[in-house]
Amino acid sequence: MCENSIDHHEHLQENKPWYREKIDLILSFLILMGLLALTYIFKVSLPDKVKFACCLAAYFLAGLPVLKLALRKSIRGDFFNEFVLMTVATIGAFAIGEYEEGVAVMLFYQVGEWFQDTAVDRAKGNIKSLLDIRPESVTVIRNNTEMETHPKEINIDEIILVKAGEKVALDGLLETEAAAFNTAALTGESKPDTKYKGDEVLAGMINLNTVSKVRVTSLFKDSKLSKILEMVQDATARKSQTQLFITKFSKIYVPVVFALAISVCLLPYFFVADYSFREWFYRGLVFLVISCPCALVVSIPLGYFGGIGLASRNGILFKGGNFLDAISTIDTVVMDKTGTLTKGVFEVKDVVVATAISEEDFIRYAKSIESQSTHPIASAIRRYRQDINSSFSIDHVEEIAGHGLKAIIQNKTILAGNSKLLDKYQIKYPSEINTIVDSIVILAIEHQYVGYITVADQIKEEAGSVIQSMKEQGLYTVMLSGDKQSVVDEAARQLKIDKAYGNLLPEDKVKHVQELLDARRKVAFAGDGVNDAPVVALAHVGIAMGGLGADATIETADIVIQNDEPDKILSAIKIGKITRQIVWQNIILALSVKVIVLILGAGGIAxxxxxxxxxxxxxLVAILNAVRIQNMKV
Structure with missing residues (x-):
């Protein structure tokens, strides 16, 4: 098992039931303890043949899986592995008459394997229980009749019924006027989240208080929850640099150990006057046993597995152990503004109409074009003046990244966006617009400026303390935003961020992050929008905030934070550091003890x-140290 780490621990189990494994080990243990009791407690001298037969039976009970695997690997030409190592050591012990010790080596090795398997199964079970929360059945309304079926059988645009206390089975839009949901399974936060008609509801949420109707928008296999489960499953296969190093180290280490053991046995012949082959052969066997790399090769991946589990329990998804390592070394945190440091819940403040068009028509045009965008500012405009609907027909919608939207509405060319959009189309507008601090959406009809809407966002309550904590940890903070510079500067002033840049297109964000990378900084970038995907991919560690949102950002990110709380960035950093610390504790412990006992064994003391x-x-100490990650709080 050690050589193949936690992913292949079933090899030694030979698909036997757990109770059969226990019987084998218990019988072997009882035989060994009985022989030791007779020999050392009751001073009974058993005939050598009887002792040999008893020990041989105990040996095969405990060690048959190892012997089979050693033989199988040897036939394939793989002689340098811990299974062959244990086999050679124990057969050697029998060859020189140390039967009890040969049995003890195999027995306690298997006991260690048993503990390791239990720890691995627990780690896997923890993550599976945390995230495998997909309902097995769902109530769907078909032909005005309620019927139960599996979520896989539900099609897009069908209406499902979610009763109070039930889990939502598929992603969709709420059809009921309002409902409260527990999102703890997805975000790690147990506080209720109230949704209103038209809001997105996600698989895994629990309906708290009323029967709700949800219009399905994604198939079962495409739901956010299914993607999250895939991420966690993939994460266990992505090895950290430390794991990869240990794997390579083991491939070199085991052959070297065999060579050293042979040297311990034979070289003293040329230097020791009273050389005894049996004595030095025994020392070589001790050398082989203590050199088994199990503590390293098992506890290290188990440590990373525990880190991934701890993060999942806190609503943070690491896509691999390598990212636990990476985030523990960052010195710079770059963040998007909207949705990461601010609430992203915009409200319309002012509507200024500059032409003969009525305010009602102005708002209708604005709501119509913004209905084609998922940006929080667009949502604010759509929510404004519910008495005015967006009934205009829309054609040929074009999103211009970092600028705004262009569309044909009522056979007229409509532009809605920032001042850069109007500059792009050489449309004149009042210069005082550039002095407005709030976010602004300017409207132009038929290439004529007609007015603007100001929209305000609020900084998250915890954002200030998060930035302060980052500074206390020596992290350099940077804010990047597509918002106008005046808005960005004001937010940076309140939060005391080291550096802030506004008026940025996606390629501008990439440029600023690249400059930090060129300056040899270890950069983590946190963002939540589709436009953030390129810079998320560029950073050493890309973090998707509110990871139940933009699919492109989720797919690109290395870490997905399932809610939009910036303090989870600090939690992710802390989990990375905890995991790395425990992994290195295990490495130092294992190597130190092995070196000491190797020296003692070669010297005939052990x-x-x-x-x-x-x-x-x-x-076992290393495994227990790794397992405790799963029970920590951050």
Whole structure:
């Protein structure tokens, strides 16, 4: 198992039921303890053949899976692995008459494997129970009749019924006027989240208070929850640099150990006057047993697995152990403004109409074109003046990144966006617009300026303390935004961010992050919009905020934070550092103990009993140290 880490621990289990494995080990343990009790407690001297037969039976009970695997690998030409190592050591012990010690080596090795398997299964079970929350059945309304079916059988645009206390089975839009949902399974936060008609509802949320109707927008396999589960499953396969190093290290380490063991056995012949082959052969066997790399090769991936599980429980998805390493080394955090540091819940403040067009028609045009955008500012405009609907017909909508929207409405060319959009089309507008601090949407009809709408956002309550904590940890903070510079400067002033840039297109954000990378900074970027995907991909660590939102950003990001709370960035950094710290504790512990006992074994001070206890003991301590990550709080 050690060589293949936690992903292949079933090899040693040979698909046997758990109770059968326990019987084998218990019988082997009882035989060994019985022989030791007779020999050392009751001073009974058993015939050598009887002792050999008993020990051989105990040996095969405990070690048959290892022997089979060692033989299988040897036939394939793979001689340098821990299974062959254990086999050679134990057969050698039998060859020199140390039967009990040969059994003990295999028995306690298997006990260690048993503990390792249990720890791995627990880690996998924790993550599976945290995230595998997809309902097995759903109530769908077809032909005005309610019927139960599997979520896989539901099509887009069908209406499903979610009763109070039930989990939502598929992503969709709320058809009921209002309903409260528990989103803890997705975000790690248990506080209720009230949704209103037309709001997005996601699979995994729990309906709290009323029977709700949801219009399905994604198939079962395409739901955000299904994608989250895929991310976690993929995460266990992505190894960190430390894991990859240990894997390579083991491939070199085991052959070197075999060579050193042979040297310990044979070289003293040329330097020791009273050389005894049996004595030095025994020392070589001790050398082989203690050198088994189990503690390293098992506890390290288990540590990263625990880190991924801890993060998942806190609503943070690491797409691999390599990103736990990466985030623990960052020195610069770059953040998008809207939705990351601000609430992203905009409200219309002022509507200024500059021409003969009525305010009602002005708002109708604005609501019509903004109905084609998912940006929070567009949502604010759509919510404004519910008495005015957006009934105009719309054709040929074009989104101009970093500028705004262009569309044909009522056979007229409509532009809605920032001042850069009007500059692009050489449309004149009042110069005082550039002095307005709030976010602004300027409207032009048939290439004529007709007015503007100002929209205000609010900084998240916890954003200030998060930035302060980052500074206390020595992190350099940068804010990037497509908003106008005056808005960005004001937010940066309130939050005390080191550097802030506004009026940015997606390619401008990429440019600023690239400058930080060129300056040898370790950069994490956190953003939530589709336009953030390029810079998320560029940073050392890309973080998708509010990861139940933009699919492109989720797919590109290395870490997905399932709500939009900036303090989760700090939690992710803390989890990365905790995981790295525990992994290195295990590496130092394992190597230190092994070096000490290797020296003692070569010098004839440590025997096989001490070697196996040291090997299994270090492995168990390392495993327990790794497992405790799963129970930590951040």
């Amino acid at each position: 025997n096989l009993w001490e070697a196996v206890i040291a090997d299994v003991g270090v492995a």
